[in-house]
Amino acid sequence: MTQPTLEDVRREVATYLADKWQASVAVVAIEQIFGGASRETYLLQLDVDGASRGVVLRRDPPSSLIDTERSLEYGAYAAIYPTSIPVPEPLFLENDASILGAPFSIMGEVANAISDVAVLSADGRQRIGLQKWQLLGKLAAMDPIELGFDDVCRIPELERCAAEQLAYWRSVIETDEIHPQPVAAAALRWLEQNLPAPAQKLAVVHGDYRSGNFLFEPEGGITAILDWEMCHLGDPMEDLAWSLDPLWCWGVPDLAGNLLPYDQAISIWEQASGLILNRRDFYWWRVFAAVKGLAIWISSSEDFHNGAGKQSILAYAGWAMTDRQNRILLDYLSPLSTHQFGGPRL
Amino acid sequence: MIPYPASGLKMLAERVLGTVVPALGSKYAMSDTAMLAMLMVALADEMESGVARRLQDIEAMADLFQVGREAGLDIAPTESIATGQQTLSLVNEIHDAMTAQLITLHALVEASDDYRELNLAVWRYLQANAERHSLVL
Numbered sequence: 510m511t512q513p514t515l516e517d518v519r520r521e522v523a524t525y526l527a528d529k530w531q532a533s534v535a536v537v538a539i540e541q542i543f544g545g546a547s548r549e550t551y552l553l554q555l556d557v558d559g560a561s562r563g564v565v566l567r568r569d570p571p572s573s574l575i576d577t578e579r580s581l582e583y584g585a586y587a588a589i590y591p592t593s594i595p596v597p598e599p600l601f602l603e604n605d606a607s608i609l610g611a612p613f614s615i616m617g618e619v620a621n622a623i624s625d626v627a628v629l630s631a632d633g634r635q636r637i638g639l640q641k642w643q644l645l646g647k648l649a650a651m652d653p654i655e656l657g658f659d660d661v662c663r664i665p666e667l668e669r670c671a672a673e674q675l676a677y678w679r680s681v682i683e684t685d686e687i688h689p690q691p692v693a694a695a696a697l698r699w700l701e702q703n704l705p706a707p708a709q710k711l712a713v714v715h716g717d718y719r720s721g722n723f724l725f726e727p728e729g730g731i732t733a734i735l736d737w738e739m740c741h742l743g744d745p746m747e748d749l750a751w752s753l754d755p756l757w758c759w760g761v762p763d764l765a766g767n768l769l770p771y772d773q774a775i776s777i778w779e780q781a782s783g784l785i786l787n788r789r790d791f792y793w794w795r796v797f798a799a800v801k802g803l804a805i806w807i808s809s810s811e812d813f814h815n816g817a818g819k820q821s822i823l824a825y826a827g828w829a830m831t832d833r834q835n836r837i838l839l840d841y842l843s844p845l846s847t848h849q850f851g852g853p854r855l
Numbered sequence: 856m857i858p859y860p861a862s863g864l865k866m867l868a869e870r871v872l873g874t875v876v877p878a879l880g881s882k883y884a885m886s887d888t889a890m891l892a893m894l895m896v897a898l899a900d901e902m903e904s905g906v907a908r909r910l911q912d913i914e915a916m917a918d919l920f921q922v923g924r925e926a927g928l929d930i931a932p933t934e935s936i937a938t939g940q941q942t943l944s945l946v947n948e949i950h951d952a953m954t955a956q957l958i959t960l961h962a963l964v965e966a967s968d969d970y971r972e973l974n975l976a977v978w979r980y981l982q983a984n985a986e987r988h989s990l991v992l
Contacts, residue, residue, distance in 0.1 A: 515881075540881065540882065540883065541881065541883040542883065543882065543883045543886035543887060544886070688947075688950075688951050688954065689951055689954040689955040689957075689958055691954055691957055691958050691961060691981055692981055692985075694958045694961070694962070695958075695961055695965075695981075698962060698965070820887070821887050821888075821890040821891045821894060822887075822890065824894055825890055825893075825894060828894070828897065828990055829990050832985070832988065832989060832990045835985055836985050836989075839978075839981060839982055839985055843978040843981065843982060844974075844975060844978055845975065845978050845979060845982060
């Protein structure tokens with residue numbers, strides 16, 4: 510089986526879960542979710558021995574925006590699930606590609622929740638924004654070793670967190686660029702010449718913590734943090750900077766992640782994490798976040814161009830997101846910048 | 856009939872959005888196809904004015920290299936494009952070669968105050984380039 514149809518997924522998942530749970534399992538409804546470009550994502554409604562239950566299936570695609578290990582993502586869910594950071598319940602990780610043509614994982618559904626913050630009222634933005642950066646601060650404050658992340662991720666030295674991340678994303682750009690990238694090249698030179706101080710502490714870095722990657726109830730709160738496939742151990746400022754990248758606030762330049770003013774988001778994070786932001790170092794992480802984003806979009810462009818992935822989202826990301834991320838970097842680094850994008854500067 | 860490819864492609868995209876997308880059975884297929892149609896519109900624009908935009912870049916980069924040469928920097932001669940050879944793929948090839956050269960020039964001039972004005976001119980070019988190629992979907 511190369512690319513399963515919805516009917517294939519329905520049939521194979523029912524058989525798989527019946528075997529795992531030793532129960533009668535029928536798939537009542539199945540829907541593929543658009544936009545989950547790092548994994549093919551399906552929402553399935555099940556009947557398990559007469560009881561209703563929803564699950565989410567994440568299957569490795571032939572190509573992805575983010576080339577990551579599924580076991581890392583699943584391991585992160587398993588480590589975080591028992592904590593006060595809400596994540597979907599991890600159920601099964603299946604590395605046998607013969608079942609669905611590729612490895613997959615299955616999580617519990619987080620019902621009655623959405624991910625689009627654009628629907629929120631002003632009060633809702635405040636409420637969800639407060640929770641969003643409180644949760645990120647809590648994650649930063651946790652001890653990754655106590656959580657068991659030393660079984661899931663490599664442990665970097667505090668002095669090497671920034672340099673290692675920079676080396677990794679530089680290699681992605683250099684390997685995947687299909688055109689020379691003068692803005693990325695200038696930014697990489699700047700990052701190399703201005704490395705930050707060692708991390709204040711070692712933290713679990715989600716790696717893609719942004720509006721759109723968490724679920725919430727519009728009248729309630731955040732119910733699940735999703736998409737841990739870029740999770741690693743490192744400097745907690747990395748996540749904060751990524752969450753504040755102007756890429757995630759289309760049309761509302763003054764609100765980080767379309768939710769809160771930048772200074773308020775930072776203040777909430779500082780209070781929850783117990784960490785104090787060093788402005789100079791944090792600026793390095795902001796430039797880094799934009800370069801990392803650019804690397805991901807360049808990589809998706811390469812996948813689409815070379816035919817490894819044919820999803821329209823790869824072409825969109827490789828074109829539109831590269832365009833916007835280049836503008837963000839120019840806004841940060843050009844001596845001629847008029848600073849159109851929000852967030853703290855040097 | 857000699858077709859006008861850009862407007863033809865835009866009309867096809869409108870047809871996809873107006874008739875194909877609403878007839879699809881799943882939200883996933885509708886979102887995926889709608890995005891494909893939007894990308895077709897962007898490609899139509901690229902077919903129409905992509906060569907002209909790249910030629911503007913090429914001319915601007917050639918000017919920067921000339922300033923660099925006059926300032927004593929060792930910059931190889933750049934390839935010229937004859938009228939009649941202006942296909943998108945050929946222009947892309949020359950654009951890429953010159954952009955690689957621009958990256959080298961930028962690294963050189965930003966490292967020394969002697970080339971402050973040329974460094975600013977490179978940044979000015981990068982900003983103009985971003986504006987020229989901005990994509991609105």
